[in-house]
Amino acid sequence: xxxFPFSAIVGQNEMKQALLIAAVDARIGxxxxxxxxxxxxxxxxxxxxxxxxxxxxxEGCRFNSAPEAIADSPDYVPGAKVKAVKARVPFVxxxxxxxxxxxxxxxxxxxxxxxxxxxxEPGLLAKxxxxxxxxxxxxxxxxxxxxxxxxxxxxxxxxxxxDGLSIRHPARFVLxxxxxxxxxxxxxxxxxxxxxxVEVRTPEDIAxxxxxxxxCDANEQDxxxxxxxxxxxxxxxxxxxxxxxxxxxxxxxxxxxxxDMATLCxxxxxxxxxxxxxxxxxxxxxxxxxxxxxxxxxHLKEIAPLALRHRLRRNVLDETGSTTRIERALxxxxx
Amino acid sequence: xxxxxxxxxxxSDAELALHLFARNPSLFGGIVLRGDGPVxxxxxxxxxxxxxxxxxxxxxxxxxxxxxxxxxxxLTATLxxxxxxxxxxxxxxxxxxxxxxxxxxxxxxxxxAHIAQAMDGGDVAAILLDDSQEPDEAPPAVLNERMAFYCDxxxxxxxxxxxxxxxxxxxxxxxxxxxxLYAIAATSAALGIGSVRALLFTNSAARAHxxxxxxxxxxxxxxxxxxxxxxxPRATQMPQMEPPPPEPEDExxxxxxxxxxxxxxxxxxxxxxxxxLDAAAAAIPKHILDQIDGATKRGGxxxxxxxGQKQKSAMRGRPLGSRPGVPSNGKxxxxxxxxxxxxxxxxxxxxxxxxxxxxxxxxxxSDLRVRHYEQRTESLTIFAVDASGSSALSRLAxxxxxxxxxxxxxxxxxxxxxxxxxxxxxAEILLPPTRxxxxxxxxxxxxxxxxxxPLAAGLMAAQQLAEAAQRAGQTPTIAILTDGKGNxxxxxxxxxxxxMEEATQAARGVAALGLNCIVIDISPRPREEAAELAAALNxxxxxxxxxxxxxxxxxxxxxxxx
Numbered sequence: 001x002x003x004f005p006f007s008a009i010v011g012q013n014e015m016k017q018a019l020l021i022a023a024v025d026a027r028i029g030x031x032x033x034x035x036x037x038x039x040x041x042x043x044x045x046x047x048x049x050x051x052x053x054x055x056x057x058x059e060g061c062r063f064n065s066a067p068e069a070i071a072d073s074p075d076y077v078p079g080a081k082v083k084a085v086k087a088r089v090p091f092v093x094x095x096x097x098x099x100x101x102x103x104x105x106x107x108x109x110x111x112x113x114x115x116x117x118x119x120x121e122p123g124l125l126a127k128x129x130x131x132x133x134x135x136x137x138x139x140x141x142x143x144x145x146x147x148x149x150x151x152x153x154x155x156x157x158x159x160x161x162x163d164g165l166s167i168r169h170p171a172r173f174v175l176x177x178x179x180x181x182x183x184x185x186x187x188x189x190x191x192x193x194x195x196x197x198v199e200v201r202t203p204e205d206i207a208x209x210x211x212x213x214x215x216c217d218a219n220e221q222d223x224x225x226x227x228x229x230x231x232x233x234x235x236x237x238x239x240x241x242x243x244x245x246x247x248x249x250x251x252x253x254x255x256x257x258x259x260d261m262a263t264l265c266x267x268x269x270x271x272x273x274x275x276x277x278x279x280x281x282x283x284x285x286x287x288x289x290x291x292x293x294x295x296x297x298x299h300l301k302e303i304a305p306l307a308l309r310h311r312l313r314r315n316v317l318d319e320t321g322s323t324t325r326i327e328r329a330l331x332x333x334x335x
Numbered sequence: 336x337x338x339x340x341x342x343x344x345x346x347s348d349a350e351l352a353l354h355l356f357a358r359n360p361s362l363f364g365g366i367v368l369r370g371d372g373p374v375x376x377x378x379x380x381x382x383x384x385x386x387x388x389x390x391x392x393x394x395x396x397x398x399x400x401x402x403x404x405x406x407x408x409x410l411t412a413t414l415x416x417x418x419x420x421x422x423x424x425x426x427x428x429x430x431x432x433x434x435x436x437x438x439x440x441x442x443x444x445x446x447x448a449h450i451a452q453a454m455d456g457g458d459v460a461a462i463l464l465d466d467s468q469e470p471d472e473a474p475p476a477v478l479n480e481r482m483a484f485y486c487d488x489x490x491x492x493x494x495x496x497x498x499x500x501x502x503x504x505x506x507x508x509x510x511x512x513x514x515x516l517y518a519i520a521a522t523s524a525a526l527g528i529g530s531v532r533a534l535l536f537t538n539s540a541a542r543a544h545x546x547x548x549x550x551x552x553x554x555x556x557x558x559x560x561x562x563x564x565x566x567x568p569r570a571t572q573m574p575q576m577e578p579p580p581p582e583p584e585d586e587x588x589x590x591x592x593x594x595x596x597x598x599x600x601x602x603x604x605x606x607x608x609x610x611x612l613d614a615a616a617a618a619i620p621k622h623i624l625d626q627i628d629g630a631t632k633r634g635g636x637x638x639x640x641x642x643g644q645k646q647k648s649a650m651r652g653r654p655l656g657s658r659p660g661v662p663s664n665g666k667x668x669x670x671x672x673x674x675x676x677x678x679x680x681x682x683x684x685x686x687x688x689x690x691x692x693x694x695x696x697x698x699x700x701s702d703l704r705v706r707h708y709e710q711r712t713e714s715l716t717i718f719a720v721d722a723s724g725s726s727a728l729s730r731l732a733x734x735x736x737x738x739x740x741x742x743x744x745x746x747x748x749x750x751x752x753x754x755x756x757x758x759x760x761x762a763e764i765l766l767p768p769t770r771x772x773x774x775x776x777x778x779x780x781x782x783x784x785x786x787x788x789p790l791a792a793g794l795m796a797a798q799q800l801a802e803a804a805q806r807a808g809q810t811p812t813i814a815i816l817t818d819g820k821g822n823x824x825x826x827x828x829x830x831x832x833x834x835m836e837e838a839t840q841a842a843r844g845v846a847a848l849g850l851n852c853i854v855i856d857i858s859p860r861p862r863e864e865a866a867e868l869a870a871a872l873n874x875x876x877x878x879x880x881x882x883x884x885x886x887x888x889x890x891x892x893x894x895x896x897x
Contacts, residue, residue: 038530096448202529209520
């Protein structure tokens with residue numbers, strides 16, 4: 001199945017926006033998508049990865065190293081010739097039930113047994129370096145694997161100290177998790193590690209549903225011409241990301257907005273500093289995507305539900321949804 | 336419709352689905368055939384033959400291990416030859432074809448995830464053979480979702496394997512027109528189907544049905560068939576039915592809403608949609624409607640409970656050292672220990688080896704050591720709540736509060752909670768083991784009170800849940816909130832003496848499991864009945880004249896740490 005053009009995805013604006021923000025500023029720390037099966041979660045993430053411009057990697061490097069950063073790769077032999085090739089932004093789909101070995105990498109059994117050599121066989125983390133790591137049903141993934149993933153996602157480096165191996169390699173990726181809260185929830189400390197979260201619902205508008213069928217049908221009939229028809233739109237998205245990336249360091253955040261952010265976090269009771277940091281980074285990225293030089297309240301209001309809704313302390317006896325609580329606070333504080 | 340005619344309809348639908356699938360496996364993802372028997376064997380044989388003409392067919396046993404599924408190093412062959420011998424995985428060898436999964440309801444979550452991933456890559460379709468007996472058993476939701484067709488073939492008596500007259504290629508069928516697309520979209524919304532995949536499958540099925548009958552443009556009959564085959568089995572609500580109260584968040588795009596959105600178009604569509612809804616309603620199996628009150632069927636049990644199951648301790652957890660054994664089924668080779676085991680024999684083996692054997696290290700299969708791990712099992716607290724009239728309704732509210740508080744703690748500790756209510760004539764599992772706050776809150780809110788006290792039924796329900804949890808490797812704890820005064824027998828008759836007798840027996844049955852039990856007496860003044868029940872259960876007795884949630888939680892917590 002070829003990838004679906006990112007701009008051809010019907011609706012789901014919040015999810016698309018969160019992914020764009022993550023593409024502009026990877027430090028935002030991953031996107032958690034809540035929603036039912038079959039609502040296009042993985043399609044959107046996959047599509048964005050395929051839309052992004054090709055990256056330059058060292059030929060033969062199993063760690064997706066950039067030519068200028070080859071010295072960080074365990075495969076690097078000093079003095080060896082480095083040949084750069086273009087490659088797609090990696091998109092790795094981590095299946096449920098993946099073992100630690102497959103995720104982190106492990107001793108290369110084949111070489112160890114047949115040749116008596118100790119060599120590292122990279123895992124999915126190495127494959128996802130500089131790309132996207134998508135985990136469907138992250139709420140069903142084993143805790144210890146999730147802990148490992150989050151640790152690596154936060155540090156940008158995979159450190160393997162086992163099987164008599166001692167290896168480190170860079171692993172920077174946008175973590176995209178998805179799950180259905182009906183089937184078991186994530187621990188709060190884990191949720192907090194995600195930068196943004198979005199809630200995906202099935203398109204309820206009949207016209208939207210029809211449009212989805214029509215576009216998927218067209219894609220299935222003739223993927224090439226469908227992709228060509230959407231190439232312009234995808235190109236625009238690409239340009240927007242590139243511009244925003246370039247403009248990001250220059251986006252200013254006025255003192256008053258920073259104060260607003262702190263006030264908001266306090267008002268909704270979002271624990272920890274991560275909420276405020278994500279609010280700041282997210283609204284900056286949003287301003288950059290909008291082509292603005294300064295962060296305004298509009299950006300703050302737009303990003304607040306995405307940045308905070310998964311950080312609110314749950315009150316078991318309170319039925320009010322997190323999103324509603326944030327919207328209410330926004331309304332009260334900033335009108 | 337007469338019974339015979341109804342059966343004919345089932346036969347033709349199952350056959351139809353199989354024909355559509357076998358002609359375009361990758362388009363439809365797969366087909367679920369539920370119900371064992373010779374008819375199904377015939378259907379599978381037919382599909383195998385049809386598919387074998389253009390692609391491989393591989394069978395995946397439900398106990399397959401990841402290595403075999405994905406391929407990798409063939410350890411025994413590698414050791415024997417001294418060269419690395421690779422073996423292709425089952426999924427690779429089925430690329431472009433179909434995998435057949437027998438006993439699909441028993442497939443482990445990780446195997447299901449790998450198959451689903453291969454299907455998303457578009458190179459594999461699946462035939463799931465579902466042998467479930469219980470209505471709440473089903474193949475993993477992650478697979479079910481990706482199958483276009485579900486067929487219950489248990490009622491079928493024959494499978495002819497006949498084909499339609501003059502099929503044409505699918506590519507020659509025109510895309511559906513506007514009106515038809517709207518009809519499909521509106522029907523899926525009316526049936527409460529959220530998944531976009533279902534829409535796409537319906538669209539494809541309509542065109543494939545047209546192709547099967549040699550039509551270049553789909554007609555109403557094709558759409559109706561597609562709706563019957565794809566949408567009906569996925570329905571979570573009857574069309575035009577009141578939304579079921581426990582599922583307020585379920586997507587139920589109101590029909591009115593659709594009307595408002597495109598009022599003018601609705602008028603001309605109304606006929607086709609009505610036909611489709613009728614077609615769907617006729618094909619919705621009865622038991623699906625039974626389940627509407629509970630969780631959405633396929634989403635519900637499948638994954639949720641599977642996730643609670645723990646893998647064998649050979650796979651993960653705290654390391655416990657190594658034992659002789661061959662790595663497979665997720666057991667990991669402990670290389671250092673294997674080499675250590677082989678080391679003393681190296682000189683002898685080298686002398687015995689052939690002259691051309693240039694291996695540096697001589698390892699035999701008997702040297703291999705695999706790792707062992709210890710894993711803390713997950714805990715499950717089963718609340719059996721007496722919701723009878725005698726435990727007055729105010730205390731029911733307190734019991735509800737206690738369960739919610741336990742759940743909030745379980746949420747942090749990753750343990751599970753289940754809820755059973757017994758009242759009037761029997762016991763009911765309100766909440767199968769879950770960690771989900773959302774579902775728990777809903778189940779609790781919907782718990783009514785009043786009626787007699789079928790204590791024995793409640794105990795037996797708790798026992799069944801506890802046994803299932805033990806089989807899944809969990810550690811269950813049972814908390815019974817009652818006044819201990821059973822007055823309804825298992826058969827539902829109001830006979831206090833029989834009821835108490837049965838309750839004592841049921842309690843002994845629970846005690847035989849050797850679990851931690853606690854009886855929380857929620858009668859206004861502590862009576863001896865509840866204490867006797869606790870004694871029969873071999874558990875703790877906690878008189879709680881005014882059940883206070885926090886105290887109750889503390890008491891149950893102390894059980895877990897024992």
